[in-house]
Amino acid sequence: MKHGFFITLEGNDGAGKTTVALGLKKELERRGYEVVYTREPGGSKIAEKIRDILLNDTQESMDARTEALLFAASRRQHLKQIVIPALEENKVVLCDRFVDSSLAYQGVARELGLEEVWKINQFAIENCMPQLTLFLKVSIETGQRRMNIRGEKNRLDREQDSFHQKVREGYDLLIQKFPERIQVIDAEPDPQTVLESCVKTVLKGMEAHG
Numbered sequence: 001m002k003h004g005f006f007i008t009l010e011g012n013d014g015a016g017k018t019t020v021a022l023g024l025k026k027e028l029e030r031r032g033y034e035v036v037y038t039r040e041p042g043g044s045k046i047a048e049k050i051r052d053i054l055l056n057d058t059q060e061s062m063d064a065r066t067e068a069l070l071f072a073a074s075r076r077q078h079l080k081q082i083v084i085p086a087l088e089e090n091k092v093v094l095c096d097r098f099v100d101s102s103l104a105y106q107g108v109a110r111e112l113g114l115e116e117v118w119k120i121n122q123f124a125i126e127n128c129m130p131q132l133t134l135f136l137k138v139s140i141e142t143g144q145r146r147m148n149i150r151g152e153k154n155r156l157d158r159e160q161d162s163f164h165q166k167v168r169e170g171y172d173l174l175i176q177k178f179p180e181r182i183q184v185i186d187a188e189p190d191p192q193t194v195l196e197s198c199v200k201t202v203l204k205g206m207e208a209h210g
Helices: 017-030 044-054 064-088 098-108 113-127 140-150 161-177 191-207
Strands: 005-010 035-039 093-095 130-137 182-186
Touching: 005 017, 005 064, 005 191, 017 035, 017 093, 017 130, 017 191, 035 064, 044 064, 044 093, 064 093, 064 098, 064 113, 098 113, 098 161, 113 130, 130 191, 140 161, 161 182
Parallel strands: 005 093, 005 130, 035 093, 130 182
Antiparallel strands: none
């Protein structure tokens, strides 16, 4: 590789992003790539502290704009400390959520507007966008069932089904807007089948970008 490759994973809560990301990391490393797995919000010391504020169940009164700004602040710190250094070292970065999450969750589901949330994040990311985004598509029902099995739910996980439906609508808008970057993966089957689809898509994307 002549340069790093930035891959993000997106989807409604319960889509299986973390499981896929860790499987991808193992498979790419087996093929000889240096891989960094990270997540949002969080990923670095300061960003993780912001994550604790954002996802804590006690923060029910958080204003939607405050939420959007905190996500952007966490994202900025994460980029500077984790993502950008890894890309500069020619590594593959696998990130569980990135800017598309803010656009879907705060821009659409919180009804702040895509353009408004995008402007906040443009300032935060300075044009550092992923070359490839995998959108793991599951029904709202499947996502909720998986979260119930997992047992651990944060403040956003506990939102009403209507909120999660709006999140899906937000992602659908982004898929239409960025069809070359965002690749839709059917995440309803068993984990191994989903992982194989993701590996195939990632390798194809990396080859296309040289």
